[in-house]
Amino acid sequence: MWKLLRASVPGSSHVKAGTLCQDAHAGTSMRPHGESFLVVACADGAGSALRSDEGAGAAVAEFVKAACELLEAEAVVTPEIVVACFRSARKAVDDRAAQLEVPKRELACTLLGAIVGEKQACFGQIGDGLIVVRENDEYLPVFWPRAGDYLNDSDFLTDEKYEETVQSMQRAAPAELALTTDGLQMLMANLNARTVHQGFFGPMFSSLRQTPDPETLLAPLRDFLESPAINERTDDDKTLLLAVRDGLR
Amino acid sequence: MPFGGVSFAENPDPRCPCVLLLDISSSMEGAPIAELNAGLLTYKDELAADSLAAKRVEVALVTFGGEVNMVSDFGAVGDFRPPLLQATGDTPMGAAIVRAIDMLHARKQLYKQNGVQFYRPWVFLITDGGPTDEWSLAAEKVKSGEAARAFAFFAVGVGGANFEVLRQISVREPLKLDGLRFRDLFVWLSNSQRAVSRSKTTEETPLTNPAGPDGWAEV
Numbered sequence: 001m002w003k004l005l006r007a008s009v010p011g012s013s014h015v016k017a018g019t020l021c022q023d024a025h026a027g028t029s030m031r032p033h034g035e036s037f038l039v040v041a042c043a044d045g046a047g048s049a050l051r052s053d054e055g056a057g058a059a060v061a062e063f064v065k066a067a068c069e070l071l072e073a074e075a076v077v078t079p080e081i082v083v084a085c086f087r088s089a090r091k092a093v094d095d096r097a098a099q100l101e102v103p104k105r106e107l108a109c110t111l112l113g114a115i116v117g118e119k120q121a122c123f124g125q126i127g128d129g130l131i132v133v134r135e136n137d138e139y140l141p142v143f144w145p146r147a148g149d150y151l152n153d154s155d156f157l158t159d160e161k162y163e164e165t166v167q168s169m170q171r172a173a174p175a176e177l178a179l180t181t182d183g184l185q186m187l188m189a190n191l192n193a194r195t196v197h198q199g200f201f202g203p204m205f206s207s208l209r210q211t212p213d214p215e216t217l218l219a220p221l222r223d224f225l226e227s228p229a230i231n232e233r234t235d236d237d238k239t240l241l242l243a244v245r246d247g248l249r
Numbered sequence: 250m251p252f253g254g255v256s257f258a259e260n261p262d263p264r265c266p267c268v269l270l271l272d273i274s275s276s277m278e279g280a281p282i283a284e285l286n287a288g289l290l291t292y293k294d295e296l297a298a299d300s301l302a303a304k305r306v307e308v309a310l311v312t313f314g315g316e317v318n319m320v321s322d323f324g325a326v327g328d329f330r331p332p333l334l335q336a337t338g339d340t341p342m343g344a345a346i347v348r349a350i351d352m353l354h355a356r357k358q359l360y361k362q363n364g365v366q367f368y369r370p371w372v373f374l375i376t377d378g379g380p381t382d383e384w385s386l387a388a389e390k391v392k393s394g395e396a397a398r399a400f401a402f403f404a405v406g407v408g409g410a411n412f413e414v415l416r417q418i419s420v421r422e423p424l425k426l427d428g429l430r431f432r433d434l435f436v437w438l439s440n441s442q443r444a445v446s447r448s449k450t451t452e453e454t455p456l457t458n459p460a461g462p463d464g465w466a467e468v
Contacts, residue, residue, distance in 0.1 A: 150367060150368050150369045150398075186258065186260045187257040187258055188257070188258055189258055189260075190258050190259075190260065191258075191260050191364065191366060192260070192363075192364025193364075197256070197257065197258035199255065199256035199257075200255055200256065200257060200258065202254075203252060203253075203254035203255045203256075204252060204255060206254075207251040207252060211251075217251055220251045220252060221251075221252065224251075224252040224255070229257075233257065235301065
């Protein structure tokens with residue numbers, strides 16, 4: 001099946017301001033109808049939205065739940081199922097906003113999701129962040145975040161016309177993939193060349209590949225995400241989700 | 250250390266450009282220009298004290314008093330040397346606004362050529378009067394620039410500033426400085442830019458209301 005390692009840590013500016021971590025992640029592996037699947041998602045709540053931690057949490061939980069239900073019904077991977085999962089996630093965020101009695105923009109968040117079967121995989125992304133897959137011996141970004149003019153322009157799942165800005169695609173199933181919110185983007189990608197920094201992902205995946213028990217890497221991962229080397233470069237919330245197909249060397 | 254071998258991508262820091270557009274016409278003579286000069290020093294010190302903002306905020310300074318003068322072009326906060334401004338001449342505000350917008354445009358081109366990410370630029374105008382030159386082109390450029398989200402234009406009026414004209418130039422409601430609280434204004438400006446320079450995913454960084462109880466603006 002899959003080895004999964006995932007963590008979110010609050011950014012140093014959020015710690016200082018006493019605000020919550022507004023990133024969220026979710027993931028599971030399953031075997032409906034005899035085929036193995038991995039379903040993973042992460043989301044970054046907008047810093048300017050009051051309850052974006054709730055939005056991010058609802059979005060990732062619903063993405064994974066909706067994908068599992070669809071796969072239980074029919075174990076096929078198509079770009080349509082990822083779009084359907086985004087629609088469910090959006091509805092979950094809307095419902096949560098209604099429960100909390102706040103406008104839905106107060107739950108503004110990005111969303112990145114992947115559904116990986118044995119042969120095929122599909123991916124979706126709205127807003128900043130990166131999905132990275134290994135193809136042959138290279139780590140590649142699945143999408144490049146849709147470029148707004150400015151750094152502080154982002155697309156959100158809660159946007160009125162979010163369906164126009166969701167990117168989705170199908171490709172061959174990778175054996176290794178990573179999802180991350182934009183807190184780490186500057187450290188793991190060369191923004192000008194639009195390439196992924198191999199030296200970031202190589203050692204990460206190597207550790208996960210070699211461990212018999214991903215749980216043992218959780219504390220080191222959190223320490224790494226909170227290390228001074230990283231906090232010198234970003235003070236945003238950070239999420240990293242890594243998955244390696246088990247049995248691969 | 251499981252992740253000891255991880256290395257990081259090197260990217261230039263994203264930039265947060267701002268043009269200060271300052272009225273130094275002869276009516277600013279005396280206490281106003283002295284307070285403005287003191288405010289500029291505070292502004293520089295506040296930004297320089299914040300390591301992330303110091304790397305990201307880029308300040309340019311254009312004055313108008315008798316003539317339009319680019320006192321300093323965009324550069325890092327550390328390189329910004331607040332000059333001792335002296336009051337002189339009339340108020341060519343229209344030409345100054347056009348100049349500031351042209352400078353921003355050129356700066357953005359430079360960022361794009363070099364793959365530097367940037368935040369939405371700011372133009373921050375401070376005046377105690379009204380334009381003595383033709384200002385309709387300036388007003389038009391501010392309107393179209395705001396509509397295209399090319400920049401955010403803020404106008405602050407001091408004392409007897411011509412708010413009627415400022416309202417026709419600025420899409421955002423012009424603010425009225427409470428007395429000569431230039432220093433508080435510049436502290437607010439540096440705080441706002443610090444907040445913007447570390448924002449990443451926010452569509453609009455919420456600014457504290459300068460007309461709030463402790464603010465520098467009159468309601």
